[in-house]
Amino acid sequence: MLATARTFTLDGIAARPVRVEIDVRRGLPAFSVVGLPDTAVREARERVRAALANCGFEFPLRRIVANLAPASLRKAGPGLDLAIAVALLTASEQLEWEALPRVAMVGELALDGSTRPVPGALAIAEAARELGAEILVVPVENGAEAALAPGIEVISLESLAQLPELAAGRWSPVPPQSLPFVLDGDGGGGDLADLRGQPHLRYAMEVAAAGGHSLLMVGPPGAGKSLAASRLPSIMPPLARGEALEVARIASACGKLAGGPVGQRPFRAPHHTISPAGLVGGGSPPGPGEITLAHRGVLFLDELCEFRRDALEALRAPLEAGSVAIVRASSALRLPCRFMLVAASNPCPCGRGEVDAECSCAPQAVRSYQSKLSGALADRLDILTTVRQPSAEAMGGEAGEPSASVRERVCEARERQASRLGAGRCNAEMTPAEARESALAEGAAALLAESYSRRRLSGRAHDRVLRLARTVADLAGAEAIGRDEMAQALQLRRRDA
Amino acid sequence: MSKPRACLECLHRAWLLARLAPYIEKIATGAPGSRSPELLRLSNEDLAAVSAPSVATQLLAGVLEIEEGRLREELRAARCWACCRHDALYPEGLRDAADAPWALIGRGDAALLAGLEPEGAVTVVGSRRATSYGREVARELGRELAAAGMVVVSGLAFGIDGCAHRGAIEVGRTVAVLGCGADVSYPQAHRSLWRRICAEGLVLSELPPGTGAWRWTFPARNRIMAALAGMTVIVEGAKRSGSLITADLAADLGRDLGAVPGPVTARTSAGPNDLLAGGACLVRDAQDVLDAMLGPGARRIDRSGPDLDLRLRAALEVVEGGVDTPDALAAALDLSGAEAAAALASLEALGYVSCSLVGAYTRTMLRPPPAGI
Numbered sequence A: 001m002l003a004t005a006r007t008f009t010l011d012g013i014a015a016r017p018v019r020v021e022i023d024v025r026r027g028l029p030a031f032s033v034v035g036l037p038d039t040a041v042r043e044a045r046e047r048v049r050a051a052l053a054n055c056g057f058e059f060p061l062r063r064i065v066a067n068l069a070p071a072s073l074r075k076a077g078p079g080l081d082l083a084i085a086v087a088l089l090t091a092s093e094q095l096e097w098e099a100l101p102r103v104a105m106v107g108e109l110a111l112d113g114s115t116r117p118v119p120g121a122l123a124i125a126e127a128a129r130e131l132g133a134e135i136l137v138v139p140v141e142n143g144a145e146a147a148l149a150p151g152i153e154v155i156s157l158e159s160l161a162q163l164p165e166l167a168a169g170r171w172s173p174v175p176p177q178s179l180p181f182v183l184d185g186d187g188g189g190g191d192l193a194d195l196r197g198q199p200h201l202r203y204a205m206e207v208a209a210a211g212g213h214s215l216l217m218v219g220p221p222g223a224g225k226s227l228a229a230s231r232l233p234s235i236m237p238p239l240a241r242g243e244a245l246e247v248a249r250i251a252s253a254c255g256k257l258a259g260g261p262v263g264q265r266p267f268r269a270p271h272h273t274i275s276p277a278g279l280v281g282g283g284s285p286p287g288p289g290e291i292t293l294a295h296r297g298v299l300f301l302d303e304l305c306e307f308r309r310d311a312l313e314a315l316r317a318p319l320e321a322g323s324v325a326i327v328r329a330s331s332a333l334r335l336p337c338r339f340m341l342v343a344a345s346n347p348c349p350c351g352r353g354e355v356d357a358e359c360s361c362a363p364q365a366v367r368s369y370q371s372k373l374s375g376a377l378a379d380r381l382d383i384l385t386t387v388r389q390p391s392a393e394a395m396g397g398e399a400g401e402p403s404a405s406v407r408e409r410v411c412e413a414r415e416r417q418a419s420r421l422g423a424g425r426c427n428a429e430m431t432p433a434e435a436r437e438s439a440l441a442e443g444a445a446a447l448l449a450e451s452y453s454r455r456r457l458s459g460r461a462h463d464r465v466l467r468l469a470r471t472v473a474d475l476a477g478a479e480a481i482g483r484d485e486m487a488q489a490l491q492l493r494r495r496d497a
Numbered sequence B: 001m002s003k004p005r006a007c008l009e010c011l012h013r014a015w016l017l018a019r020l021a022p023y024i025e026k027i028a029t030g031a032p033g034s035r036s037p038e039l040l041r042l043s044n045e046d047l048a049a050v051s052a053p054s055v056a057t058q059l060l061a062g063v064l065e066i067e068e069g070r071l072r073e074e075l076r077a078a079r080c081w082a083c084c085r086h087d088a089l090y091p092e093g094l095r096d097a098a099d100a101p102w103a104l105i106g107r108g109d110a111a112l113l114a115g116l117e118p119e120g121a122v123t124v125v126g127s128r129r130a131t132s133y134g135r136e137v138a139r140e141l142g143r144e145l146a147a148a149g150m151v152v153v154s155g156l157a158f159g160i161d162g163c164a165h166r167g168a169i170e171v172g173r174t175v176a177v178l179g180c181g182a183d184v185s186y187p188q189a190h191r192s193l194w195r196r197i198c199a200e201g202l203v204l205s206e207l208p209p210g211t212g213a214w215r216w217t218f219p220a221r222n223r224i225m226a227a228l229a230g231m232t233v234i235v236e237g238a239k240r241s242g243s244l245i246t247a248d249l250a251a252d253l254g255r256d257l258g259a260v261p262g263p264v265t266a267r268t269s270a271g272p273n274d275l276l277a278g279g280a281c282l283v284r285d286a287q288d289v290l291d292a293m294l295g296p297g298a299r300r301i302d303r304s305g306p307d308l309d310l311r312l313r314a315a316l317e318v319v320e321g322g323v324d325t326p327d328a329l330a331a332a333l334d335l336s337g338a339e340a341a342a343a344l345a346s347l348e349a350l351g352y353v354s355c356s357l358v359g360a361y362t363r364t365m366l367r368p369p370p371a372g373i
Helices: A044-054 A078-091 A121-130 A140-146 A160-168 A199-211 A225-235 A241-253 A276-280 A309-321 A363-373 A392-396 A403-421 A432-436 A442-453 A459-476 A483-492 B008-028 B036-041 B044-051 B056-065 B068-077 B110-114 B132-147 B160-171 B188-200 B217-228 B243-252 B267-277 B286-294 B310-320 B326-333 B337-350
Strands: A002-011 A014-025 A030-034 A063-069 A103-105 A135-139 A153-157 A215-218 A298-301 A323-327 A332-336 A340-345 A383-386 B081-084 B103-108 B121-125 B151-154 B174-177 B202-205 B231-234 B256-259 B353-355 B361-363
Touching: A002 A078, A002 A121, A014 A078, A014 A121, A030 A044, A044 A078, A063 A078, A078 A103, A078 A160, A121 A135, A121 A140, A121 A241, A135 A140, A140 A153, A153 A160, A199 A215, A199 A225, A199 A340, A199 A383, A199 A403, A199 A459, A199 A483, A199 B326, A199 B337, A215 A225, A225 A298, A225 A340, A225 A403, A276 A309, A309 A323, A383 A483, A383 B326, A403 A459, A432 A459, A442 A459, A442 A483, A442 B337, A459 A483, A483 B337, B008 B036, B008 B044, B008 B056, B008 B068, B008 B081, B008 B103, B036 B044, B044 B056, B081 B110, B103 B110, B103 B188, B110 B202, B121 B132, B121 B160, B121 B217, B121 B243, B132 B151, B132 B160, B132 B286, B132 B361, B151 B160, B151 B217, B160 B174, B160 B188, B174 B188, B174 B217, B188 B202, B217 B243, B231 B243, B231 B267, B231 B286, B243 B256, B243 B267, B256 B267, B256 B286, B310 B326, B310 B337, B310 B361, B326 B337, B337 B353
Parallel strands: A002 A103, A030 A063, A103 A135, A135 A153, A215 A340, A215 A383, A298 A340, B121 B151, B121 B231, B151 B174, B174 B202, B231 B256
Antiparallel strands: A002 A014, A014 A063, A323 A332, B081 B103, B103 B202, B353 B361
């Protein structure tokens, strides 16, 4: 007899529909799985066999063929176990489920028949709804995540043994509570009030958050660079609901949602030994990298100069495009990656910097170390701020301004940008033409022209300063960029070698 | 104006040096700081016999065999020209030195060579490992001396040398003396600067085109730098810095010697501070150099910058006090981060401070006009 069940496999961060077709007929006992399964899917045979037996079902001693359609799509991961088991039970007439054509399901099986969580439940729930399914069966741990998707009934299943009850309508499970939306949290990084003293660093962070500008902090170890970076999500504008779902979908596909609230801006700080594939995505099968995990949030590269050059080079194109295309022989993926780049670096290999008499770094070593501060990636960094150890008074002094009030100013500045540039766009994304259209007060134009003519600015830096100045003016609520705002932007800009 | 010329004998000498370079390397750098220039006083035969005893005759014969046409073709191919001690254009200063190079291979402005007199040239050298203070002083010295009409001579090395060239080339004339062929940019990282000096200034070497750099060629080119200029200024350098060799050589030639003072605790200023203790001329700015060379007040440099308001004047004083970050400035004057940023940017735009790659601010030599009452 033939039976089918609907399930999904994950391709990058998107869910692709898969139909499990099972044919059970007389013949030598065998169980084969066809249709481009990977190792984990092929091993489903053993898991399903044990799970059925341990839940009081009978594993049919017949010739069983499982076909995973479409046969051309590569299926990965153990998430197909549940659908195979259900189709097998139906095909062997041990389960009669009237609603099965309207049901989609996903889940890994343990040998005792209980379900195990799978990545990407949110994307799968959305894809199931698109496909017209009315019910989605997921492992109990994925229930809250899948329930984020509106318009589909989610059933969290604990064990295969619950299936007969469910199918017969004798058990109506409580719909799982969806994960909470917290749109104005601090991203788990803490409050900016923890940053004491260092007014210029705070100011640079505020401008960066307000205009979406990338930020480079240079200073000795322990001066507060990492602390400052981790506080950035707390002063960035809250995510819109659609953006929050987008972020949650990515985290879910990477198995990183972990029951936490949804709607926080992500903060990713990969270690500097990361490979290019780990940073931008890749591997086999291709999956998202850190830049996609940082989508709509902050990607923090601590010790920028220690990163592999090829990894930093790989960042350039995605940074400009806001998305990354990962093309391999067998597949092509396009993943979103609109993140804010924040980098930190020591001034020299020993970290003290030449102002410190103790610094004993050879000039050649300092030069090669700093070469990454003026390379092609550094060209994409807008703001430079020098961080020094805060003074004892500042450390013992009162707490700084809390994130909430800084965020208020940032949001106002973002609104001004949106009304000028269109919804969702910020000053950092202005084209050179748009940047040059910015209204300049007389003093500002003179100051910029003077800096430019003294060869202190390159053409590219000229446009960068204009973008920064526009953000500074937006923060100040000014229509035209004034002289002071231009001066501040000139000071904030990253220096060329 | 006549073109620089070189006779075959002197050209052969240059090519011989290039052939002997690996052999001289072995005997000249046995002890650190050894005075390889002394070897260069020797005649062709003696030099070959001393440095490469086993192959001296073959080497010498091999070089002397090279035809004149081929030498000149090599020079032309490298876009270089040569000037020898028998030519009228040969720099006067070099004639004072017993170990002066027989021929100079040049690339760039030959007219600059003709005008190169000790009275009109200053050598500015110092450590490759320079601090931002040293760089700033070197750049300003280079710029102001060039603006005052002096030729700034230096060695194209990292640190002080590069800064002195950069300051000078923007407003005037500069000469780079290399320890490798004049058509070779050493260090590689100074390619763009070398190219600019080739185009707008002059690059000199005693070695034929294409010769690489050896350890002994650096002290050797130092003797040329010392002899070319009427005064040698050491900006920064540790106790055993190569730039002190230049200072020694300049003193031996009876040239003026200047040194820029630095903190007594800084290793990088130990060299110039020692020179000052030994009687070198104190150099705080280009005016000190001009006074020492041309007599006090003979040529005045106007270094007053544009007027400053009270706010900027206060900020400038704080930077003069050693504050180098906006955060520290904000703390010192109780400003907001934005105000501190604006103040530093204004000062930078007016030329009173400069900012490094890693964002540290340094005071420039520009002086504010006296405060109005």
